[in-house]
Amino acid sequence: MDKTCYQLQQSIDAAHQGLLLREYLKKEMHISRRMLSAIKYKGGHLQVNGEEKTVRHVLQDGDILTITMPPEVPSDFLVSEEMPLDIVYEDDFFVIVNKQAGIPVIPSHQYPSGTLANGLLAYFEKENLASTVHIINRLDRNTSGLMLVAKNRFSHERFFKMQKRKEIHRRYLAFVQGTLSNDEGLIDAPIGRREGSAIERTVDWRAGRRSITQYKVLKRFPDCTLVAVRLQTGRTHQIRVHFASMGNPLLGDDLYGGPAERIERQALHSFELRFIHPFTGVPFHLHAPYPEDMARLVNLSIELKKI
Incomplete structure (x- = not known):
């Protein structure tokens, strides 16, 4: 059975009558x-009222425009692997996943398989998506929480611009x-690679890139502090560094340098995701x-929606 290519359908109104299809698309x-270019030359289609049209076609009031995106081929290094996924939300454009700690996001030399991307590809194949x-947003292997993943290149392009x-x-x-x-406070300190390490980052006032982290204390405990953190930049390991x-x-x-006696990974969780749906305009929070x-570290009774 052929896989399903993503389609987008629009009804043309009087305000756009007389526009070239090329102008409307742009x-x-x-x-x-x-x-x-990918739609035209890599297997996509532009149809008006069910008929294939070129970008020079002149649109009329009441026309139905159907855009079929070209099929996408996964990279050679990405193979599908079925795994449990905690999908918080899904529609035709994207999925939001609550990632568990300990799962890498994409394959690498160190983790060639068993990544979230491997599991999502298997899920897409099960849905018969081409x-x-x-x-959209990566998390470190040992960071848990919400991740946004586009289901096709068109959605990805929109989210990339939003980012x-x-x-x-x-x-x-x-x-x-x-x-x-x-x-509460603001940490404004440039981050760069630590010399001699391919993994570690460090505050580097000479050659680092500007990095800004905003935090708010939620609760203090005898030996630790629970904070809510918002990033103004997105450097590797930014919060940790x-x-x-x-x-x-x-x-x-x-x-x-964090103590590892009470938890086996960095105590970091992406708990909130907020944006306007790029296609429907619906607010997501x-x-x-x-x-x-993390809950076992202390008796957590703070309601996240009120933070």
């Missing part, structure tokens, strides 16, 4: 030149070692509950 559908996996405009908002929960004296640089590494984060290993 101005109203925000389809890039690269995407249009698509591959488009990760650049900072229209996708995320917040994290973190347990940091010790006590933070301020109830910034709090470690203050002398307050995350619990369980032995890479950056989702929360992921505390993961069990």
Whole structure:
């Protein structure tokens, strides 16, 4: 059975009568030149009232435009592997997954299989989608929480532009070692690679890239502090490096000096995701509950939706 290519259908109104199809696709559908080229030459279709048309076709009031995206072929290094997925939301455009700690997001030399992308590809194949996996926001292997994944390249392009405009908002929960004296704060310190390491990052005032982390203390405990964190930039290991640089590494984060006696991974959870649906305009505001290993650290009774 042939896999299903993603289709988008639009009804043309009087305000757009007389426009060339090319102009409508660019101005109203925000389809890039690269995407249009893929539709035209890589197996996609442009149809008006069920008939194939070129981009020079003149649109009329009441026309029904159907755009069929070309089939997508996964990269050679990505193979499908069935695995349990905690899917919080799904529609024709994207899925939102609550990722467990310990699962890498994409294959690498260190983790060639068993990643979230492998599991999502198997899920897409089960849905008979002619698509591959488009990760919008990555999380470290040992970070849990909400992840946004586009189901086709058209959706991915929209979300990529939203990310650049900072229209996708995320917040994290973190347990940091010790006590933070301020109830809230801003960490503005550049981050770069640690010399001699392919993995570690460090605050580097000479060659690092500007990195800004905003935090709010939720609750103080005798030996640690629970904080809600919002990123203004998205550097690798940003939250972990910034709090470690203050002398307050995350619990369980032995890479950056955090104590590992009470939790076996960095105590970091992406608990909130907020954005406007790029196709329907519907506001999305989702929360992921505390993961069990973080909840066991203390008696957590804070309601996430009120943070």
